[in-house]
Amino acid sequence: MSDAAVLSIDAEAIADRVEAFVREVVVPYEKDPRIAVHGHGPPEDLVVELRAKARAAGVLTPHILPGGAHLTQRDTAKVLIRSGLSPLGPVAVNTMAPDEGNMYLLGKVGSAEQKTRFLDPLVRGEARSAFFMTEPAAEGGAGSDPSMMRTTCEMDGNHWVINGRKAFITGAQGARVGIVMAKSQDGACMFLVDLPDPAIRIERVLDTIDSSMPGGHAIIAIENLRVPADQMLGASGEGFQYAQVRLSPARLSHCMRWLGACIRANEIATAYACTRQAFGKLLVDHEGVGFMLADNLIDLRQCEQMIDWCAGILDGGSLGTAESSMAKVAVSEALMRVADRCVQVMGGTGVSGDTIVEQVFREIRAFRIYDGPTEVHKWSLAKKVKRDFLKAKAA
Template identity: 85%
Template sequence: TTCRPDGNHWVINGRKTFITGAEGAKVGIVMAKSDDGACMFLVDLPDPAIRIDRVLDTIDSSMPGGHAVITIDNLRVPADQMLGASGEGFKYAQVRLSPARLSHCMRWLGACRRAHEIATDYACRREAFGKLLVDHEGVGFMLAENLIDLKQAELMIDWCAGVLDSGSLGTTESSMAKVSVSEALMRIADRCVQVMGGMGVSGDTIVEQVFREVRAFRIYDGPTEVHKWSLAKKIKHDWKHDHAL
């Protein structure tokens, strides 16, 4: 998506995919590339120059408005609706990345806690082969592992929040938290489904939805593999710095 100045306006053209909440939104932030670099604009919605081509059919269903594919055709935006300076948009975007990652971690931690409560209640009431499910080690151990993963995720979130509260951007720490928490929550959600068997894949409880949402979370705000790649680059950079190579 590109932008160019035109008098006291900027003209934006392009196409974007996976724009969460586009349908029904009253305001949006559009990022586009100028000759100076990335720019950010505050725009009023809906606007005839911004067309929603379709809303993607995705595995998750909790985001209002879904995830849209949009086309921007000669959108004219007043120059005073640019956020900050031309070419500085990418820098501004980085500021929100760490808090956004952490907010997702907190949101889905809460969802997985609820899924664990539901699975625990099911296992403590349901009987099979002459005893409660929770008394079968195969089931009880899964719930125990959930408890461990839940606490580790909570501690990782708390640690990263402390880094952000100190005034740091927390780029590295939020990457670590996002990987650790999203992977832990995926394990928790999967175990909850497994503990509940057929009920776990039905819509009778929210467990199946939590599983779907958390699976998507491993991709949203940066896939696990991208964060690991970024962390590996930092490891290499720090090693070179320490060894003055």
């Protein structure tokens, strides 16, 4: 993918087409019985079916244009927010995690050969991917602190041999492309691998509160995985550098998609409050309910503005590490309030599976942890506050 951007007016048109597709084609699939019996995200046959329809409608991987040009982050937000209007939307149009972040990373740092072999099938929606970084906490491995990585890689002839265990690996079950992080004597490294591979064994898929991502989240054992040297991204020891390239945009993309989900949940809660009678009048006319919906409008708009601000920072060429931390905290916490109010407004219906409101609540609760818990981001920002103060004082 190049850094070329398209005009915002084109992005608006793309976003409009994505929204129409999600609302008209994807939303009816939310009641598909295949989802009800599948505990770890939408099953593969449903993913293939949805993507075939997205391909036919011309909205598959809409943030990457023919020729490889990637929308700016601000324009990506317009598209990804609309894709998130259904929990199945990102799956259908190929803007979901971790694929969206992996495509961005490969487009930025992959070689021409690596892009042809690993990136192109992802962009075409023919394959899913997984990002193998997080490790089991009980073993002292890398979680929110990637410097604790215990998975190792060593050279053996013209191959690297990787050993270790990974945890919470989203989409590993059913993925065809993997990006594996391991530590050499030079530091962190990243490798591209074809999946499945017998040396990468899924020990179990976790039962988690969220359920929107195909393949769920798995515990992985990596035992003597042999990877050709030309499948390393960059050079040995550059893994954290490349992780930074992926980190902020992927973190912000989560904010975009889940903002879309909460917009839809708020639409459902609003419709409920404006049609349901209680104690002689519509629910919305009761101040306690009306004020909750008013607060939702405020939080949703603030999320939109926070995403746009951070996207502008990234579009300006900055890594946006601190800014994306701020956005992730602000948006995830605000969306949690929105989702919670939607459930409360709808009462018993809000905690049932009759609408997606209950699922959105669960997904947002997980989002407050995924891509770094709120407290970790605040800790990092507090360190920056101190660092900036001492630097200014010494100047």
